[in-house]
Amino acid sequence: MTLAEFQQSFWRELWAEHASSVWAAQPGLAVYRNTVLQGCIDALRSLYPAVRRLAGDDWLAATALAYAREQPPSDGGLHGYGARFPDFIAHALAQGEHADDWPWLSEVARLDRLWSESHVAADAPVLSLAALAGPAGPDGEGLARLRLWPHPAARWHRSEDWPVFSLWEAARSAKDDPNPPHWHGQAVLMTRSEGAVEAVELDAGDHALLVGCARGLVLGEALDAALRHHPMTDPGAALARLITRGAFTAITA
Structure with a gap:
């Protein structure tokens, strides 16, 4: 041998x-x-x-x-x-x-996995709201033609049927009763700020906007796609929430 x-x-x-x-x-x-x-x-x-x-x-x-x-x-x-x-x-x-x-257990497992991926992802600058405002920032029409790129540490997931964020967050924080108050689908965003992974629940429209940006759509197209699936989405508020939560690293033509 x-x-x-x-x-x-x-x-x-x-x-x-x-x-x-x-x-x-x-x-x-x-x-x-x-x-x-x-x-x-x-x-x-x-x-x-x-x-x-x-x-x-x-x-x-x-x-x-x-x-x-x-x-x-x-x-x-x-x-x-x-x-x-x-x-x-x-x-x-x-x-x-x-x-x-x-x-719902495999969906919760996906959030555990995304947390680990976010934790070890590469460092990169975080896009701020200031980059989109003020004299140096693009106007509304110009902004719609730009692309926002997700931060390397950003991870997201949406479950249509299960309150995955509530279940996952309760388990990770060792709450006595992990049962969520409402059993409906949830979306989650994980980002990393100053070395610590932070997880928040996302509105369905926010999640759709982030997915569109990750696909490389210009912002106007990503917003249109989010509105088609979730007509109640406030485009400006959704964009502001994602940027404030550190979802993006750069904006390019």
């Missing part, structure tokens, strides 16, 4: 649920496998704290173990591990006994 063949065989056995006859006689393999798998489980516990609180540690640990065996890490750095864990949670619920209990 060549070194490359040995390494490939070892890697397969490391993530297999049961050792093959070739490796079963190696007493150190089980210890090493358990250590590596436990590291993956602990990483997912850390990266998905809202899921852990809402679903319980036992369920999360079992689901994390199944995920690690199916999708092992690609490198030694586990801070970015688990990008597909929200989708895996959705599949696990569909196949298990809690689909009716936690139909």
Whole structure:
């Protein structure tokens, strides 16, 4: 067996649920496998704290173990591990006994993931309202032809059906009762100010405007798209809210 063949065989056995006859006689393999798998489980516990609180540690640990065996890490750095864990949670619920209990859990997991992404995203200047006002700022017609670019640390998500922000925020802050007062869809914006990730609920129109800007639409087109889907949106107020919350980094022609 060549070194490359040995390494490939070892890697397969490391993530297999049961050792093959070739490796079963190696007493150190089980210890090493358990250590590596436990590291993956602990990483997912850390990266998905809202899921852990809402679903319980036992369920999360079992689901994390199944995920690690199916999708092992690609490198030694586990801070970015688990990008597909929200989708895996959705599949696990569909196949298990809690689909009716936690139909929103994968959506909450997406917010955990977005928080981690925002936390480690690149630094960049934050666009201020002052850049759009005053003598140096563009007029209304000129502004409509410009593009606003989301900040590298900005992350957003909208759930049509579930109060994901309320559930997620209650779990992350360890409230005694995570049940939201109203069960309706919510949108969320996460930004990072001075090293700390901040999360706020977004109006549906604000979310649509941000999505349009992220697609590269000029501001006028992005506002038109938001109004088509959410006619009650106040364009000026929506833009001001997003800028004040640090959603953008630059404005260009």
